[in-house]
Amino acid sequence: MPLELRLLQQQFAVCRLGPAEDVPGWASAPGALTVLARTEGELSIVCDERVVPDGVRAERGFRTLMVCGPLPFDAVGILAGIAGALSAAAIPLLAISTFDTDYVLVRAERLDAAITALRAAGCDVKAP
Numbered sequence: 001m002p003l004e005l006r007l008l009q010q011q012f013a014v015c016r017l018g019p020a021e022d023v024p025g026w027a028s029a030p031g032a033l034t035v036l037a038r039t040e041g042e043l044s045i046v047c048d049e050r051v052v053p054d055g056v057r058a059e060r061g062f063r064t065l066m067v068c069g070p071l072p073f074d075a076v077g078i079l080a081g082i083a084g085a086l087s088a089a090a091i092p093l094l095a096i097s098t099f100d101t102d103y104v105l106v107r108a109e110r111l112d113a114a115i116t117a118l119r120a121a122g123c124d125v126k127a128p
Contacts, residue, residue: 002122002123002124003067003078003081003082003122003123003124004067004068004123004124004125004126005065005066005067005068005082005104005118005123005124005125005126006065006066006068006125006126007063007064007065007066007111007115007125007126007127007128008032008033008063008064008065008066009032009128010031010032010033010048010049010050010064011048011049011050011060011061011062011063011108012033012046012047012048012049012060012062012063012064012105013046013047013048013049013052013058013059013060013061013062014044014045014046014058014059014062014094014105015027015044015045015046015047015052015056015057015058016042016043016044016057016058017042017043017044017045017056017057018042018043019038019039019040019041019042019043021043023036023043023045024045026047026051026052026053027045027047027051029047029048029051031047031048031051032048032064033046033047033048033064033066033096033103034046034047034048035047035096035098046062046094046096046105049061049062061107061108061109062094062105062106062107062108063105063106063107063108063111063114064103064104064105065082065103065104065105065106065114065115065118065125066101066102066103067082067101067102067103067104068101069100069101069102070099070100070101071100071101071102078102079095079097079102079104081121081123082095082102082104082118082121082123083095083104084121085117085118085120085121085123086104086106086114086117086118088117089113089114089116089117091106091110091113091114091117092106092107092110093105093106093114094106115127
């Protein structure tokens, strides 16, 4: 059975704040995907780009493909297969994993090429 991916409708931004900054209220806005990651060097936020205020350091214009899950924790090669297909097409990605599934973000201007590459690799990509 082919791997099934679903395109989320929103455009997303990847934001960088200082490591000691509080999580801002806009990062808690409801949406299809919001991810917070804090390290010693940064607070990263991935969210719907429409909620990110001007002046916040952000890379905007990402589209997101969600692997339809939930995926078992012992599943092997899911992200490797996606990354390989996109790498062969020279498409950079940002991968995010949650408890239930994986998400792959690509630049909006490369979305059509990404979908074509994934379908050629045998993935079933559902786009609205």
